[in-house]
Amino acid sequence: MEKSTKGSVGVTPRQEDYSRWYTDVVQKADLADYGPVRGCMVIKPYGYALWENIQGELDKRFKATGHQNAYFPLFIPMSFIEKEAEHVEGFAPELAVVTHGGGKELEEPLVVRPTSETVIGHMFSQWIQSHRDLPLLINQWANVVRWEMRTRLFLRTSEFLWQEGHTAHATQEEAVQETLRMLDVYADFAINEAAIPVIKGRKSDQERFAGAVASYTIEAMMGNKWALQAGTSHDLGQNFARTFDIKYTDEKNEQQFCWTTSWGMSTRMVGAIIMAHGDDQGLRLPPRLAPIQLVVIPIYRSDEEKKNVMEAVLDICEPLISVGIRVKIDEREGLTPGFKMNDWEMRGVPLRMEIGPRDLEKNSVMLARRDVPGKEGKQAVSRDNLIPKITRRLNLIQRNMLMQATAFRDENLHEAKSYDEMKKIVEDGWALIWHCGKPECEDRIKEETKATSRCFPLDKNEEWNPKGQKCTVCGEPAFGQAYFSRAY
RNA sequence: CGGGGCGUGGCGCAGUUGGAUAGCGCGCUGCGUUUGGGACGCAGAGGUCGCCGGUUCGAGUCCGGCCGCCCCGACCA
Numbered sequence: 001m002e003k004s005t006k007g008s009v010g011v012t013p014r015q016e017d018y019s020r021w022y023t024d025v026v027q028k029a030d031l032a033d034y035g036p037v038r039g040c041m042v043i044k045p046y047g048y049a050l051w052e053n054i055q056g057e058l059d060k061r062f063k064a065t066g067h068q069n070a071y072f073p074l075f076i077p078m079s080f081i082e083k084e085a086e087h088v089e090g091f092a093p094e095l096a097v098v099t100h101g102g103g104k105e106l107e108e109p110l111v112v113r114p115t116s117e118t119v120i121g122h123m124f125s126q127w128i129q130s131h132r133d134l135p136l137l138i139n140q141w142a143n144v145v146r147w148e149m150r151t152r153l154f155l156r157t158s159e160f161l162w163q164e165g166h167t168a169h170a171t172q173e174e175a176v177q178e179t180l181r182m183l184d185v186y187a188d189f190a191i192n193e194a195a196i197p198v199i200k201g202r203k204s205d206q207e208r209f210a211g212a213v214a215s216y217t218i219e220a221m222m223g224n225k226w227a228l229q230a231g232t233s234h235d236l237g238q239n240f241a242r243t244f245d246i247k248y249t250d251e252k253n254e255q256q257f258c259w260t261t262s263w264g265m266s267t268r269m270v271g272a273i274i275m276a277h278g279d280d281q282g283l284r285l286p287p288r289l290a291p292i293q294l295v296v297i298p299i300y301r302s303d304e305e306k307k308n309v310m311e312a313v314l315d316i317c318e319p320l321i322s323v324g325i326r327v328k329i330d331e332r333e334g335l336t337p338g339f340k341m342n343d344w345e346m347r348g349v350p351l352r353m354e355i356g357p358r359d360l361e362k363n364s365v366m367l368a369r370r371d372v373p374g375k376e377g378k379q380a381v382s383r384d385n386l387i388p389k390i391t392r393r394l395n396l397i398q399r400n401m402l403m404q405a406t407a408f409r410d411e412n413l414h415e416a417k418s419y420d421e422m423k424k425i426v427e428d429g430w431a432l433i434w435h436c437g438k439p440e441c442e443d444r445i446k447e448e449t450k451a452t453s454r455c456f457p458l459d460k461n462e463e464w465n466p467k468g469q470k471c472t473v474c475g476e477p478a479f480g481q482a483y484f485s486r487a488y
Numbered sequence: 489c490g491g492g493g494c495g496u497g498g499c500g501c502a503g504u505u506g507g508a509u510a511g512c513g514c515g516c517u518g519c520g521u522u523u524g525g526g527a528c529g530c531a532g533a534g535g536u537c538g539c540c541g542g543u544u545c546g547a548g549u550c551c552g553g554c555c556g557c558c559c560c561g562a563c564c565a
Contacts, residue, residue, distance in 0.1 A: 010526080019559090038557085093563060115565090148564070149489090155565090162565070209565095229565065266565050299524055338525040345525095356524055366524080374525095 011346070013280045018224040019152075025274055026153045029283040029347045039151035039158035046347065047270060049291035051161065054269055055141065057193045057289070058163060061185045067137040067165060072119050074143075075110040080118035083243045087117065090210020094146040096158075112145040117211065117236070117262055120166045121244030128168060128258060131250050135178070136168040154271035155228070155488050162266035168246055168258040172237070175259035179235040182263040183216045186231035194269065195286040195402040196220045196276045197409050198230055201455025204482065206439045209262075213237035219454045219483065221409040222275035225429050227454045227487040230272045233263035271488075276405050283348030284370055286401050287394040292328040294320065294390060295349045299337045299356030313355050316365065316386060323387055325394075345370060350397045351390065371397045371404070413483075419473045422484065426451035430485040432460065436471035437479035445473060445484060452487050456480040 011024035026032050031047030034040075043051060059069070075098065082088050096112040099105060113119070120138070128136060145159045165182060169175040183200055190198040198218035208215040212234040220230045240246065241257040250256050277284040287293050298313050300306040313329055321327050328349070330340050337354065344352055354366035362380070367390075369377035381389055412429040416422035425431035426449050435441070435453065446452050456464075461480035469478040 034557095090564090144565085146564070149562085150560095150564095160565070232565070264565065268565055297524095301523060334523095336523050336525085336527055338523080338527085340526090341524095342526050354524065358524070 011280065011282055014223060014278075021278070021280075022271075022275060023153065025278055025283050025346075029274075031270065031274075031283075032153045034153075037158075039148055041153050041157045041159075043161075043267070046291060050270055050273070050285070050289060051267055053289045053291065054193075054265075055163070057189055058185075058265060059139075059141075061189060062139050062163075062165065065137075065181065065185060067139045067167075069140060070138050071140055071142070072113075072116050072123065074113055076113050076116070076119050078109045078111055080122060081111050083118065084211050084240060086239075087211035091115070091146075094148065096145045096147055113142070114144055114146045115262075115264070116140065116142070116144075116164055117166065117240050117260075118244070121240045121246055121260070124166070124168050124258070124260070125244050125246045128246060128248050131170050131248050131256075134168060134170045134248060134258065135174060137165075137178075138167065139163055139165045152271075152488075154267055154274070156268075160267050162264050165261070165263045167261045168241070169260070170248065170250070170256070170258070172259050175237075175261050176235055179214070179216060179233045179261045179263070182261070183218065183231075183233040186218050186233065186263070186265055189265075190218055190220065190230055190269075190272075191402065193286065193288045194273050194276075195288075195398055195405060196230065196272060197402060197406040199455065199457050199483065200459070201457040201483070202461075202480075203232075203455055204435070204437045204439075204442060204453045204479075206437075206442045207453060207455075209234045211236065211239050212262075213239065216458075217455050220272050220276055221405075221412060221430065222272070222488070223278060223408075224275070225412050225485070227430065227483070227485045228268070228272050228275065229454075229487070230269055231263070231265040234261060236260040236262060277401055278348075279373075281342075281373065282346035284401065285348035285350060287350040287398045290348065290350050291326065292344075292347075292349045293326040293394055294328070294351045294353060295344045296327060296329045296353045296355065297337050297340050297344075298329070298331065299354060301357075305357050308360060309355055309357065312360055316353075316355065316383065319387060320390060323391075325387075325390060341368075351393055367393065369393065369397055371400050416472060422472060423449050426485055430454065430483045432457075432481055432483055433472035434469045434478040435480065435482040435484075436474055436476040437482070438471075438474070438476065441471060441474045441476070449484075450486055451484040454483040454485055454487060456482045 011028060012020040014021045030044050032044055033042045035042045081091065091114045095114060098110040124136060141163050143159055143161050148156050148158050151157050167178050169178060187198050187200050190196045198220045200218055203215040203217055214235045216233045217229050218231045220228045222228050238257045238259055240260050246258040247255050248258060274283060296313055296317060298309045300309045317327050317329060350370045352368040359365050364380045364382050367379050367381055414425045414429055414431055416425050416431040416433050422431040422433050442453050464480055471478050
C-alpha cells in the first residue's frame, strides 16, 4: 500500500496530477531527459529503441505502398518559405532562422526546416518532366524545428524527429487517394502496432495544415480523455505545385501542374503510447513495439543456487532469442527480485519471467503479464514448449491492450444534441456534434469550453455539407459531424 | 509576452529574527548479511548554496541587478 512513493521509483498517481504523472513516467521509465537548451529533449536509449521500432513498422508500410526514402537539407532559404502565402503565415511564428555562417552574416537567412514542402517542391519541379515520372512517392526521416513556447517531452518539443512523406501525382483523384491511403496506413499502424484505437477524420479549416486544401488526421484518446493528434495526411491540391512550378507534360504534350500530398508522424507517437496505455505503476508498452518484450528475473540465495538458476535462465532464453523474441535478462547484483519487478513494470515491459529454485524443482517458470496487475496476471507454466506459450501471451497482451483502450475510448465518446449538453461532455470526454466548421464558431467554443475541434470523423460523415443539418452551436448549415475535446 | 512559484551534493528537500565545521532522505562507492513484490548493517565519496554586485565584524539567509527553470493563459506534429 505505501509503495508508490518510495525512493526514486514510483510515479505521481494519474488522478492526482496527470501532467506530473506523464513527466514522471517519461523520466523514470528512462525514455527521455531534458537537454541543455530550452524545449529540446534527449531521447535516451530505451526511448530511442521504442522510436526505432515505430520507425521500422512505419517504414515497412511505406515501402509496401511504393514509397522510397530520400533525404533533403536541413536549411531552407527564407525565400522558399515565403513563397506560399498561407504556409508562411502558419509557420512564421515558430521559425528558427540562421543569420550567420562562417563568422559572416549571410546574404539570405536560412530557415531550419519546420517541414519540407518547400525544398522538396523545389526539387520535385526539377525532377518531374513527364507524366511518366509520376507518381513520385518520396519519404524522408528527419528532424525538424518549430520554436515552441510551452514544451513537453515527446508531445511538443522545439526539435522533434519524424517522417514526412511527399508525393506528386498527375491527377487530383490520385492525390486524394494517396492522402487517404496514407491516413489508412497510419491508422493501421496505430491500431495494430501501438494498440491505440484512433479515429480517422478530416480537420476543420481552423486546424488545417498551412497551405493544404484538406488535412486528415488520426485522433487518439489519452488517459485523461484529452485528444492527441497522432498523425496527419494532407491533400495539398496544386498549391505547392503552382508556387514551386511542379509541372509535367501529359500524353497530349500539354503542360500540367502536379497534385501533391504530404503526411507525417512524429516522436509525438511515443507520447501517445505513454498516455494511451500507462497506469499508476508506470509505462505499459504494446508487445509489438516494446524494446524488451520479455524480462527475465533470476531468483537465488546461495552461489550454488545462482549457478543453477543462471544455467536454466540461459537455457530457456536462448531458443526464445533465436526466434526473435526481444528478451532481457536482469542480472543486476545487489537488487532484490521485488525491486526488479517494480522497476520493469515502471518501464512497461509486457511480460516478465521469474526463475528461481522452486521453478527448477518443478521444471516450470513464473510468467507475469504487465496488462493484468497483481497476482491475477501471474502464472506458473511448465518449461515445455515455452516459445508458443510466450508468443501467445504477447499476442494476448497486445490484443488486450487494444481492447482496454478501445473500451475506454468508447465510454468517453458522446453525442451532444445541444451546446449546453456539449459543454458538459467536453469537461471530461469527447463530444460529437453537427458543426459548421467556421473558425469564428470554433473560436467561440474554445473560448467558452477550452475544447477544440478534433476532426470530422470519416465513418460518421458520408458526405460533406449534408442538406438540412445545422451546427449544434451556432445554427449555421453544418459541414458534418465533428468531435470536440480538450487536446494536447 | 502577462500572472504564480522556484534555484542549496546526481534527485527530492530542510536551513528560524543574519552567527560557529551547511544538514536530511533517496541515489552512489566498498565490505558483510540478504534475495519468490520496492532488504539491512557498517564504513565512505560527493556542495564555488544559479551568477554579479552591495550592506555587515560576519550572508545560503538582507538589498539591487542579471540568468535559468517549472506551472497557468494566447500559437502548434
